[in-house]
Amino acid sequence: MRRIRYILQKEFLQIFRDKALLPIIIIIPIIQLVVLSYTATYEIKNIRLVVVDQDHTPDSRALTREFTGSPFYKLEGSLPNYAQAFHLMQKGTADQILVIEPHFEKNLETTKKASVQLITNAINGSAAGVMQGYGVSIINGFHNNIQIEQHPGQAKGLPIQTDTSYWYNPELNYFTFMVPGILVLLVSLIGLFLSSMNIVKEKELGTITQLNVTPINKFEFIAGKLIPFWVIAMADLTVGLLVARFWFDIHIAGNPVLLLFVTSVYMVLILSFGLFISTMAQTMQQAMFISWFFLVIFILMSGLFTPIESMPAWAQEFNRINPLAYFIKINRMIMLKGSVFSDIRNEFFILAGYAIAMLGFSTLRYRKTS
């Protein structure tokens, strides 16, 4: 066991002397966390709106104000007719057109039907859905207010009143949703790449042969390779959590110690997986591509960007062996829901079992005698 100390000392020396590796370990995660969290958002701001007001009454102007007063909208222009407005959309300078028809106010007051038309640029389908949703909710809000104003004391017009409240992330803040997931992504990425390149690097340099003629034992070797990266990944996560807390102002609902504890087990799994790849690969290039292959599949299927529940059944089955899926789930449960250990027990034990198995595989796969 005393040998592990010497292996650790060597590995840390080599990591901290590697001028290319150090920025990857320290700076890139923070930059990525900050950049990705701002960019990986479904929120749409600054929707460029063109209004075609053919009514010119206090009510039509009030509706326009509802739009321009919203933080999501920016008034691109007011034009007299639809053809001119549509020209702007074709040019790509308008995202949405609001057409208020003549006699809008008159129709509203006489309780006849009053129509507005909302045209949305749907080149990006999911963005269009979001813009459409914003627009409709503003119009509905305006409609309700009109009803209350016109018929004070009367019951509201809509027979069923939906009162929506969002739990665990009440403001539907995308940072709150994305940052925990991106943190998971970053430690997995760093952990898997660093570990999968490590042993194969010694193979390429030929230094592994010199190690293999020493009495170093397999477990000491794997442990000596795993622990430095484990320490680095845990440090990265801790820094990431601090950035999440103080930069993005995300309050961790659960216990951060529990989160670090689960991460510590998860990292053993990811690093063992990387070392396993490293014992199999003959060149660093192979190791790189194999890690990349698994990581991309794991990430895209993990539920980080799209909900697992809406994936086909086979994909959901696949996620039973996807370590990222378990960890992202646990991570969000702790960070957003404030889950305690008993809530995440099942996922945790699966991860722990998986970690032990993978550690075993990589130790067995490392052969000193061919």
Place this chain on the structure above:
Amino acid sequence: MSEKIIEVKDLVKKFGNFVANDHLTFDVNRGEIFGFLGANGAGKTTAIKILTGLSKPTSGDVQVAGVNVSKYPERVKKKIGYMNQSFSLYDDMTVRENFRFYGGIYGLSKAEIKERTKHFLTKLNMEAYGNRMLKSIPLGWKQKLAFSVANIHNPGVIFLDEPTGGVDPITRRQFWELIYEAADRGTTVFVTTHYMDEAEYCERVCILSEGKIKALDTPVKLKQDFNTTNMNDVFLKLARNVE
């Protein structure tokens, strides 16, 4: 009869249909400098890998320092030193750090590591280079360092696989002085080489060709047998017989 430290009987190593080592049988005495000669592809490196527990033999019996190597490859590793043709210390660590790492791996105490490092640096006249990164040190010096690192735990046998490849003649001579010193202390040296002048330095040489032992004796006896004045001609005559 002196004590045998390496005993090899009927060693066979096959890679598919290719026979790399074809029924090798030889012994090496304790404290001997034993040369293993042969052209590229003669099976030298294959045999040395088996003797050091890096590779499993297909069949045959291999005993090194009293350990059955094919059965207990890990046990023999405590008792041997090894240095190979491709330089294998860490370039991004200093000379001292390399000594410390390998000393630690072989289970030496801190004091022992310190003492051994000092001993080798003094002997190599490299005290001033202890804290230099290995990558900044010339190849010939690196080879001498690698030899010293392979000796750090005072092994009973040291295996050198073409230790002087690509090294200038002066450094090669110095390297052989190190080998003699080790042998004087009782370390058995098993060395493979291409250089026939180096073969003359060995107490006995074994010439390998196409996986078989073609000759095994002292250089003096071999030169008599082949009626030549130098090992180079012995080697060429044997190689010609093959063709």
